[in-house]
Every structure is written in C-alpha cells, then in structure tokens.
Amino acid sequence: MMENKVVVVTGAGNGIGRDIALAMAAEGAKVVVNDLGTSGSGEGSDAGPAQAVVNEIRAAGGEAVASTESVSEWNAANRIVQAALDHFGRIDGVVNNAGILRDRMFFRMSPGEWKAVIDVHLNGSFYVARAAANHFKEQGSGAYLHMTSTSGLIGNFGQTNYAAAKLGIVGLSRNIALDMQRYNVRSNCIAPFAWSRLIGTIPTETPEEKQRVERMKRMETAKIAPLVVYLCSDAAKGVSGQIFTVRANEIFLFNQIRPMRGVHRSEGWTPQTVADHAMPALKAGFTPLERSADVFCWDPI
Known part of the structure; x- marks a missing residue:
C-alpha cells in the first residue's frame, strides 16, 4: 500500500x-527513521536505536535512513524532512510519533517539566509537519498522522503537561486538514493503547494503577501500525x-467537540438566572470527570 512512497517516522x-x-517498509515505503535516542523523560542521546531499525529494514530488503x-527544535525538524529529500528525492508522509513523559501531579509540576x-x-509535531507542508503543497499530495492520547481526549492523573500537548495536537491536526484540503493533503490522529517504554514510566502506587498497567502490558505496539499505514x-x-x-x-472513532445543548434568555443573563435557569438546564449534558481508564475499563480484546 505504500509502494514508491517516502515517509518520515519520528520517535521510531x-x-x-x-x-x-x-510496517511502512514492509508495505513498500522508503523510511526516514528519526529518533534522538533519549530516555523516556527526554534526557541524553544515542544514535543506536534509529540505526538498529534502519538495519532491520535493510536486512528485510527495504530502504531506510x-x-x-x-x-523540538525548528531547524532540526527541517533537517529531518530534508533527509527524506536528500536520500529519496521526495516526501509523502509524516508520522509524528516522538514523545517523552514527565508525569507529575499538577500542583507539583515545574515549569521545566511543562x-x-x-x-x-506539540511544538515538535508542528515543526516537522510544517517542514513538510510546502513539499506536500507543491506536489499536490501528502498525509500526516499525529499521535494524540486519551490522556488529552478524556483525562488522567498526573499528566497535565502531556494531556495539554496531546489535546493541542488534535487541534493542530484538524486545522492542518482544513488548510491543506485544497492541496489533497490529509491529517489524522491516533490515540494508541500499547505497552511501550513510555507507558512503563507510569506510577503504579495504588492497586488500580497496577491493574491498569497490567492491562496495558497485554496490548502490543505492533497493533497500532496497520491503521497508521492505511x-x-x-x-x-x-x-x-x-x-x-x-x-x-x-x-x-472518537467524536469531536460540538455544541450539545443551549439555553436562551431574551432579556440576557444575571449570575442568579444562570444559577436558577441555565445550569439546571445544561447539567444533564455535563461530561463526567472521568479518566481514560474509567472509559476504557474492559480487558483488551
């Protein structure tokens, strides 16, 4: 399905x-395997992981660099896209997958962790997507795939920074889709459930947290790839x-934010009429204060 396509995959x-x-290479794509080689919290660097994946692809008969x-840096992000152009002459897809975690309860989170x-x-997804945008525009085709998270779509404890970034990515993707539609360029998001290096950093201090992590361990990372390739x-x-x-x-498929119900008062509102009329009328439509684990509470199939 990806024959003759060139794809950048960050955090690969x-x-x-x-x-x-x-999976991209197995379906015929030429792949730029981008990875800074940091720890799960974004510290250090190591060229080994990216090169190891390139070696796997080449050993299977594919092409990769x-x-x-x-x-997270504008000029560096442009060099990621330029690598596709330099080695393969074009770019057809960007998968914004790179990420780190610095979990902390909101009232303890430092500006640096945020x-x-x-x-x-969020900035990284914009930088890499933007670096490819003019190439997509000029060739009249292209596809973006961004990784969001149910931490942003629904909510989770101790992930204010991560949730804000991931919900921001939804807005980024939606507006890329609108701005680039006329050039035959698409943009979509996936919120993946899978046991990974980052998920392994989730605190497991309570029985509920331990149960959630054990459930996550049964979800393989390879299960995400088929939808991404498609x-x-x-x-x-x-x-x-x-x-x-x-x-x-x-x-x-997730729904997206749209008005659910409304109330009108011809003479306008006062704080008291908001309390007496508006909130009682709207309250039935409130979204419960749930976490991702409360909504996706059954064992994976």
Missing part, C-alpha cells in the same frame, strides 16, 4: 514508532481530520 527507534517504521535530529513535554509533543496510503484519500483509537484488536 523503539516501541510504537519502530513497529510503524517496519537514520535521523537523530530533535523534533515546557519539555510541550516542546517535544491512513498514510492512497487508500485513505477520503479520510481526514479524524481521531482514531487502537486498543489491541479494537479500532475506535
């Missing part, structure tokens, strides 16, 4: 990104601006 040295890169640039996660997830292929030409979730063998 391990976990979900690695499986996406391998390694990139160890950081998505900024580091925003820089990699969404980046020409077969998905009518799919853009959408949010999907993959959970083991399950694929879900």
